[in-house]
Amino acid sequence: MTKDTLTKDTLTELRDLTRAFAAERDWQQFHTPKNLAMALSVEVAELAEHFQWLHTGAAEELDERKREGIRHEMADVLLYLVQLADATGVDLRAAALEKLRLNGEKYPAAVVRGDARKYDEY
Amino acid sequence: MTKDTLTKDTLTELRDLTRAFAAERDWQQFHTPKNLAMALSVEVAELAEHFQWLHTGAAEELDERKREGIRHEMADVLLYLVQLADATGVDLRAAALEKLRLNGEKYPAAVVRGDARKYDEY
Amino acid sequence: MTKDTLTKDTLTELRDLTRAFAAERDWQQFHTPKNLAMALSVEVAELAEHFQWLHTGAAEELDERKREGIRHEMADVLLYLVQLADATGVDLRAAALEKLRLNGEKYPAAVVRGDARKYDEY
Amino acid sequence: MTKDTLTKDTLTELRDLTRAFAAERDWQQFHTPKNLAMALSVEVAELAEHFQWLHTGAAEELDERKREGIRHEMADVLLYLVQLADATGVDLRAAALEKLRLNGEKYPAAVVRGDARKYDEY
Numbered sequence: 001m002t003k004d005t006l007t008k009d010t011l012t013e014l015r016d017l018t019r020a021f022a023a024e025r026d027w028q029q030f031h032t033p034k035n036l037a038m039a040l041s042v043e044v045a046e047l048a049e050h051f052q053w054l055h056t057g058a059a060e061e062l063d064e065r066k067r068e069g070i071r072h073e074m075a076d077v078l079l080y081l082v083q084l085a086d087a088t089g090v091d092l093r094a095a096a097l098e099k100l101r102l103n104g105e106k107y108p109a110a111v112v113r114g115d116a117r118k119y120d121e122y
Numbered sequence: 123m124t125k126d127t128l129t130k131d132t133l134t135e136l137r138d139l140t141r142a143f144a145a146e147r148d149w150q151q152f153h154t155p156k157n158l159a160m161a162l163s164v165e166v167a168e169l170a171e172h173f174q175w176l177h178t179g180a181a182e183e184l185d186e187r188k189r190e191g192i193r194h195e196m197a198d199v200l201l202y203l204v205q206l207a208d209a210t211g212v213d214l215r216a217a218a219l220e221k222l223r224l225n226g227e228k229y230p231a232a233v234v235r236g237d238a239r240k241y242d243e244y
Numbered sequence: 245m246t247k248d249t250l251t252k253d254t255l256t257e258l259r260d261l262t263r264a265f266a267a268e269r270d271w272q273q274f275h276t277p278k279n280l281a282m283a284l285s286v287e288v289a290e291l292a293e294h295f296q297w298l299h300t301g302a303a304e305e306l307d308e309r310k311r312e313g314i315r316h317e318m319a320d321v322l323l324y325l326v327q328l329a330d331a332t333g334v335d336l337r338a339a340a341l342e343k344l345r346l347n348g349e350k351y352p353a354a355v356v357r358g359d360a361r362k363y364d365e366y
Numbered sequence: 367m368t369k370d371t372l373t374k375d376t377l378t379e380l381r382d383l384t385r386a387f388a389a390e391r392d393w394q395q396f397h398t399p400k401n402l403a404m405a406l407s408v409e410v411a412e413l414a415e416h417f418q419w420l421h422t423g424a425a426e427e428l429d430e431r432k433r434e435g436i437r438h439e440m441a442d443v444l445l446y447l448v449q450l451a452d453a454t455g456v457d458l459r460a461a462a463l464e465k466l467r468l469n470g471e472k473y474p475a476a477v478v479r480g481d482a483r484k485y486d487e488y
Contacts, residue, residue: 010215011132017222025229026236030419033179037170038418040199041285044166045411047206048159052404053396057155057210071212075221077162077203078214081196084169088179090193092200093132099197100139107147114148152297160296163407167289174282175274254459255376261466269473270480277423281414284443288410291450292403301399301454315456319465321406321447322458325440328413332423334437336444337376343441344383351391358392 011092014082022083033087040080047073133214136204144205155209162202169195255336258326266327277331284324291317377458380448388449399453406446413439 008016022028050070051057062070085092130138144150172192173179184192207214252260266272294314295301306314329336374382388394416436417423428436451458 009132010218014215014218017219021222021226024231025234029236034173034176035178035418037166037173037179038282038414041163041166041170042411042415042418044159044163045408048163048404049408051156051159052401052408054156056157057159059211062210067210070210071217072221072224074203074207074210074212074214075217077166077199078218079221081199081203085196088184088189088192088196089181090196092196093136095193095197096132096136096200097139099194099201100143102194104143109146112147112149114151157296160292160404164289164293164296167286170282171286174279174286253376254462258459258462261463265466265470268475269478271478273480278417278420279422281410281417281423285407285410285414288403288407288443292407295400295403298400300401301403303455306454311454314454315461316465316468318447318451318454318456318458319461321410321443322462323465325443325447329440332428332433332436332440333425334440336440337380339437339441340376340380340444341383343438343445344387346438348387353390356391356393358395 009093011082014079015086018079018083019086031083031087033084036080036084036087040077040084043073043076043080047077131215133204136201137208140201140205141208153205153209155206158202158206158209162199162206165195165198165202169199253337255326258323259330262323262327263330275327275331277328280324280328280331284321284328287317287320287324291321375459377448380445381452384445384449385452397449397453399450402446402450402453406443406450409439409442409446413443 022031047070050066050073054061082092084090085095144153169192172188172195176183204214206212207217266275291314294310294317298305326336328334329339388397413436416432416439420427448458450456451461
């Protein structure tokens with residue numbers, strides 16, 4: 001890894017790498033926000049598939065093959081999410097910090113603490 | 123934002139913030155990998171919902187209300203992905219870089235360039 | 245319900261009713277197979293959302309409000325599936341019987357009986 | 367197909383066949399409502415995947431291989447939906463008719479006719 005890479009925030013780094021990847025293949029034409037959202041939901045389902053017949057997905061239920069599959073699918077989810085954010089002009093870090101603040105107001109710790117019922121209304 | 127926050131990589135920052143958020147609410151008990159994967163897929167669908175009746179989701183099709191909804195749903199997707207990675211011990215940056223390298227080998231630019239048919243076999 | 249309705253197979257009945265529903269609203273223009281597939285996946289996620297923080301979703305975990313939500317989302321899933329089958333010319337009953345036969349060959353009862361590991365490779 | 371099968375409604379027929387299929391394999395233990403909902407969402411994503419890089423999924427965009435894939439995935443969606451309805455005691459036909467009636471009240475034809483904006487608020 002170059003020094004330059006190391007000093008970039010990961011989300012910026014992945015945005016630049018996926019931009020280059022798509023450009024080299026002339027794939028930007030397929031990357032409409034709608035198509036990227038659809039691709040993202042497919043990757044998430046492939047990720048969920050690894051967990052569907054497990055009890056909780058805890059470490060002891062995952063062998064090496066499954067662990068690798070999960071890692072690869074999470075990577076695909078992140079890569080499509082970064083591309084969708086890029087295509088729609090969303091700053092993922094700012095959006096996540098804003099949403100955490102909103103969630104904090106919506107679910108005050110003192111009110112919802114350990115409460116599955118309230119959590120369930122999420 | 124404190125100086126400390128600014129020097130952390132976003133993915134690390136969000137991991138720390140979501141850990142604290144769940145701990146304050148005693149919600150870790152609900153956050154099994156399986157449940158987080160399911161929650162992630164629900165958030166992705168809420169994101170996709172914004173695009174389902176649009177042509178491509180290009181900027182001119184998105185009004186302010188829709189733009190905000192999309193931003194919030196992308197935030198939720200990232201927040202659950204970060205929590206799932208934390209719960210399964212996956213280094214998201216390393217996984218994404220590894221997957222990009224694998225995709226590069228699987229779809230050499232010279233072979234798949236601008237080819238929807240090949241892209242479709244993806 | 246008219247006598248005519250009662251003598252139709254449910255899948256045919258729902259196909260006819262959804263056709264009329266869309267035609268009355270001039271909504272066929274939005275109902276491309278791609279859009280219907282996307283709408284279907286959104287409805288399925290809304291259905292899954294009801295189960296995401298439950299242990300197994302068994303009857304004792306479902307109150308009346310949740311039970312109604314689940315019923316409505318299942319209905320939406322079926323209605324979009326019927327419309328997608330109509331839009332792509334698929335005979336759902338024939339497809340389901342064919343798939344059951346293929347699954348029976350792929351997972352012979354004698355081999356996979358009660359075997360979570362094999363089931364997991366599904 | 368026996369005469370008996372022919373006189374059953376398809377949804378009842380598929381419920382009986384999937385019950386027998388799972389029982390023969392001792393797979394009912396895996397078929398909690400939560401797991402079935404998750405499996406359903408995975409199958410829907412596999413269906414959506416066939417459409418993700420297409421323009422609209424119209425017949426001329428689908429070759430024989432794709433057509434078969436779509437048919438098989440739709441079958442899987444229906445089979446899991448039928449099993450989930452069975453596991454939660456939902457009468458799919460009654461639920462679909464009820465939901466169509468509710469949708470009719472929510473979206474009166476005279477008001478929403480051909481209106482993408484209103485449809486979009488769906």
